[in-house]
Amino acid sequence: MENAKALLNHSSHSLKRLLDQLPKQCFWDDLDLHQWEGFWYRPAHLEAATVIRSHFEARDDDVILASHIKAGTNWLKALCFSIMLRKNGAGNDEEEQDPLVNIIPFLCIKTLEVHVYEPNPSRNLLGMPSPRVFHTHLPYSALPDSIKNSKCKIVYITRNPKDTLTSMWHFFNTRRTPEQGIYPFEKAFESFCDGVHPFGPFFDHGLEYWKQSSNMPHKILFLKYEDLKSDPKGELKRLASFLGKPFVDEDENIIDKLLWRCSLERLKNLEVNNIGLEPTSGIPNSAFLRCGVVGDWKNYFTTEMKERLDQITLMKFEGSGLEFET
Structure with a gap:
C-alpha cells in the first residue's frame, strides 16, 4: 500500500511539472487541454498516457483497438467483443447469453x-488472462514501444x-449544465479545424495510423466507419480474419446474427444503453x-463550413492515399 501511495504521489508531482x-x-470554455507531442489532452488522460508509455507491457497476443473520439469507437468495441467471444467458429444463439444486453459497449x-x-496509475495487469483486448484514443506516436515492437x-x-x-458536438453537449447551455456549433467547428x-x-x-497500417498491414488493420456501414458483412469478415477468428465455411446466418446484435439500431434500443451514467465520466449511457x-x-x-473542412481534409491528407467522400 505504501509503495502504491508513493507511486501515486510521484506521478502527481511529475504531472504538475509537465503541465x-x-x-x-x-476546450469549449470548460475543459483545460494541454498539448503534448503535438496532440491535446485533458490532464488526467495525459498522466495516464505517460504511465502507459512507461509501464504498459504488451503481449504478442494482445489486441489493441484504437480510434479518435466519436469516430466509431463503440461500434468497433461491440463487434470485436462479440468476435473474440466466439469459440471454434460458434456463436451464442440465445439473446440472454449475449453480454451486450447487460453492459454498454x-x-x-x-x-x-x-x-x-x-x-x-500503478495498475498491474500481469495477472490478466490472455488474450487481452484493450482500447485507446492515444495517437500512434504516443503508444508504448512494447505495443509497437511486439506482435x-x-x-x-x-x-x-x-x-x-x-x-463530438452532440456528445460533449451532454456534459454541459443547463446554465451553460448548448455550445455554439460555429465555435465547435473552429475548435475542430484548429485541432x-x-x-x-x-x-x-x-x-499516423494510416501510414503505419500501410507499412505494416499484418499488424494494423485500418477501418473506415463508412465502409462498415456500406459493406458490413465484408468488413466484419475482414475484421474477424485479422483477429484470428475467421468465419470459415459457416452459415451466413451466424454472421447476420452477430451484425444484428452489434447493430447501432439494436444497441440503441437496449435498456442498458438508455439508463444510468457511465461511471468514469458521469455522462449518460444514452450519449454513447x-x-x-x-x-x-x-x-x-x-x-x-463544408467547403472549408473539405479543403482542410484534402490538404492534410494530400499524397497519403487516405480519402473520405465529400
Missing part, C-alpha cells in the same frame, strides 16, 4: 487511459471528419450511441 511546461488551451472493452490507468495487433477505426465533429479538442488534431491522429448515420453533418453544416 506547467506545456501549451494550454480551454463503451465498457465491454476497457480504454487504457480512461478505465485502466486514469483511476489507478500484438492494432485495429484502428476512423470516420468522415464532418460526421466526427457533429457526433484543439481531446486527442486532436483529428487529421494527424488518423494519418446517438445517431450513427453517415451524412448527419448535413443537418448542421453551412455550405461555407
Whole structure:
C-alpha cells in the first residue's frame, strides 16, 4: 500500500511539472487541454498516457483497438467483443447469453487511459488472462514501444471528419449544465479545424495510423466507419480474419446474427444503453450511441463550413492515399 501511495504521489508531482511546461488551451470554455507531442489532452488522460508509455507491457497476443473520439469507437468495441467471444467458429444463439444486453459497449472493452490507468496509475495487469483486448484514443506516436515492437495487433477505426465533429458536438453537449447551455456549433467547428479538442488534431491522429497500417498491414488493420456501414458483412469478415477468428465455411446466418446484435439500431434500443451514467465520466449511457448515420453533418453544416473542412481534409491528407467522400 505504501509503495502504491508513493507511486501515486510521484506521478502527481511529475504531472504538475509537465503541465506547467506545456501549451494550454480551454476546450469549449470548460475543459483545460494541454498539448503534448503535438496532440491535446485533458490532464488526467495525459498522466495516464505517460504511465502507459512507461509501464504498459504488451503481449504478442494482445489486441489493441484504437480510434479518435466519436469516430466509431463503440461500434468497433461491440463487434470485436462479440468476435473474440466466439469459440471454434460458434456463436451464442440465445439473446440472454449475449453480454451486450447487460453492459454498454463503451465498457465491454476497457480504454487504457480512461478505465485502466486514469483511476489507478500503478495498475498491474500481469495477472490478466490472455488474450487481452484493450482500447485507446492515444495517437500512434504516443503508444508504448512494447505495443509497437511486439506482435500484438492494432485495429484502428476512423470516420468522415464532418460526421466526427457533429457526433463530438452532440456528445460533449451532454456534459454541459443547463446554465451553460448548448455550445455554439460555429465555435465547435473552429475548435475542430484548429485541432484543439481531446486527442486532436483529428487529421494527424488518423494519418499516423494510416501510414503505419500501410507499412505494416499484418499488424494494423485500418477501418473506415463508412465502409462498415456500406459493406458490413465484408468488413466484419475482414475484421474477424485479422483477429484470428475467421468465419470459415459457416452459415451466413451466424454472421447476420452477430451484425444484428452489434447493430447501432439494436444497441440503441437496449435498456442498458438508455439508463444510468457511465461511471468514469458521469455522462449518460444514452450519449454513447446517438445517431450513427453517415451524412448527419448535413443537418448542421453551412455550405461555407463544408467547403472549408473539405479543403482542410484534402490538404492534410494530400499524397497519403487516405480519402473520405465529400
